[in-house]
Amino acid sequence: MVFKPLFLKLAIRNIRKFWGITVINVLGLIIGLTCTTLIFIFVYDEYSFDRFHENKNKIYRLGWNIKTPSETTYLAPTPGPLGPALINDFPQIEKMVRFTPARLNITFRNNSFGNLKSFSTDPDVFEIFSFDLIMGSQSQVLSNPSSIVLSEEVAQRIFGNENPIGKRLELADLTNELTVTGVFKNLPRNSHIQFDALTSMDVHYELSGWDDGTDWYTSIYYTYLQLADPSFADELEQQLPFLINRYIDNEVSVTGIEYSGSLVPLSQLYLNSDRRYEVGPTSDKRLLFFFSVAGLFVLLIACLNYITLSTARSIKRYKEIGIHKTLGADKSQLFGQFIGESVGIIFLSLLAVYVLTVLLLPLTNSFSGKTIAPSFLWSAEFLLAFISGGLLIGILSGLYPAFVLSNFQPANILKASQPKGISGSLVRKILTGFQLFISLFLIISSLVIYQQTNFLLYGETGFTKSDMMVVAISEDVLGSQVESFEQELLNHPDVVKATVSDRYPGEQTNRTQATIRLDNGEELISNMGTYFVGYNFFDTYGIELIAGTPFSPDLRSDSLFNIIINRSSLRLLQIESDRPDLALERIITVFGTDGFVQGVTEDFHFRPFTEQIEPIALILLPEAFSFISLKLNAQFNAETIDGLEKIWNKFAPGHDFNYFFLEDKLSQNYTSQSKLRQVIFAFSFLAILISCLGLLGLTSFTAKQKSSEIAVRKVLGARYFEIIQLIWKELLLLILLASVFAIPVSWIFLTEWLGNFAYKVEPGVAPYVFGVLVILILSVLVTSYHSLKAAMVNPTDYLRSE
16 A cells, blocks of 8 residues: 555656656547547447437338349339339338429418428328427328428428418419428438428329329339338348339340349448439448548557557666565556556546547538537447547556566666666567558558549539539429520620520439330330430530530421430440441430430530449430529629529519539539548548657657667767667668558558549559658658757767766
């Protein structure tokens, strides 16, 4: 017991005596722990998606697979009749619900409410999913064909404090008004599907004008199943091809197309989906893994710094240890002392880490696009993980120094100026080398990821996206005034070009079955993406025509679709890509109507760079408009937007002016890659900072350890550069070894990561060379102060005490 107060006093004295190294230790730990804590919060939130549903373990989503002779396409939406067919044939399926997007422009008391994220769905939606229904009955809320259910926020916006139940909303092109039958609580942010309003499926059937939910060849429904027993999922997936064969003419030998389905558990949708046309933003489990590893790397560097500097500090404490042992302190007491010091430093660091986490959480939310509430930091689960994790790190980080220091023999300690083996130089070299390896890996990775992300955001898409404004329009708002509205917009001095279309580049295409008539008279059935476009679509978007002529009123056919295909479609027509002229006048049947190929465009990226360019048919049908795209003058400003809104209000008074800029919209396709770029830059900076702190402290101790040797060398005539070289030699060797391991490891990682993109950059050797140079220059700069100080010292100051 007598040693406990003494150990505490000595611990405080040692902290004061070695305050410089203690500050470096604590600062490195604080940075590493704060970084790891914020990463833990982010990762925890990502894994929490869709886990609030009571039946989460029973809910699966169907996926739709289309296999052609040339490729297999994996879609998130399925044909409309697939879900009803499954629940009809398999009693093991308890419930089924489908979602299909609905564009609603609602009017209430002459006030328009557009831009609502809406779906048409089946009646069991609130019985399958745990979305809180504030008003209305779960089983009856969508049973009426004209019913609509609103979110709490939208209901408040439309009706204020009035009771919304029973209120009627107008929607053009709909025979009956919509009746509000329920209000649901605003959806949790960790739901993979987000919406403001839900209507019955009958609303979609009437608004679409062509889809009645029975077409097996059009995939626009997100279909979810609730199984009685989750173990039935594998058996059901195996039965899907047989069921599909009963409903679809699925003879591969005749059509060349094979359809199949797959099931994905609800809890895995957000992190594991690689399907096209997802219902909402998704994350990437591989990206999350990298975030976690990068965060642990930063923490590991901080812990390695602690271990390295603690063992280095032991050089100055060996006599203290010898005296303790001579006075009767046993190994366990000394071991406990050093572990206690380590845990004490960690505990003090944790207080600072917690404060920093609270302060940095808003920045982290802005950085990651999340809205994690500060109250999470007060939750029992977070505090338990935070404190226990911090103490565990403190104990593990202190184990090696405590083990080394407590094992010294007092006789060897007291009779030598420094006992053999106390320096632990080999261990420190290994730990320092590993830090340099991690830092170099992160620097190289950040450079290549920056190159690829820049390519994604600013690469050549094959169409104009800068200064392109897209305005949402609809027939129920503009009616027959669309042409007049377009002409009025063109009269604005900042509008250069304009065109209407049912979609914009970057939005998912409407994939449908197409019958292609080959040159030999045979017919080939395949799937193609389709756009309905206006006359000026190609000119407005700057899409290059490589064969044929652009659309014009003079060439429009009365009985056939006018179609322009892209270069990738030539393979479906069995035409070489360098002979697009052979595709002209070919017949392609889509939506049950024959069309002739009027032209061929160069391939353009109507989907993200992560996906291969697919065959697409752009069909002249200006009457099927949902958007009008405006190419603006590069000098446009806020006044331009105000002027365009005035024109809108002239043609659609009382309706919201909903617009976006295409470049901003397309950048949302690469949110996860942009996050990765920002995160790895931050981690690289932190890793380098912590490593530099460690090198600074380690160089200080190395210079002191070699002080006598340096003094002797100076007496014998050694020059400044030779003294500096003595300290730098080991560092340069460690950088070389770190490079030997970091370069191939980062190359393997980056090759795997770049493999996720259909179109990617070729990094070359520059990032690897630059990374090594950055580490080399920073390491030399950081260690220069103590190296120069050691080289300039007066040798008599050291030799006098020897």
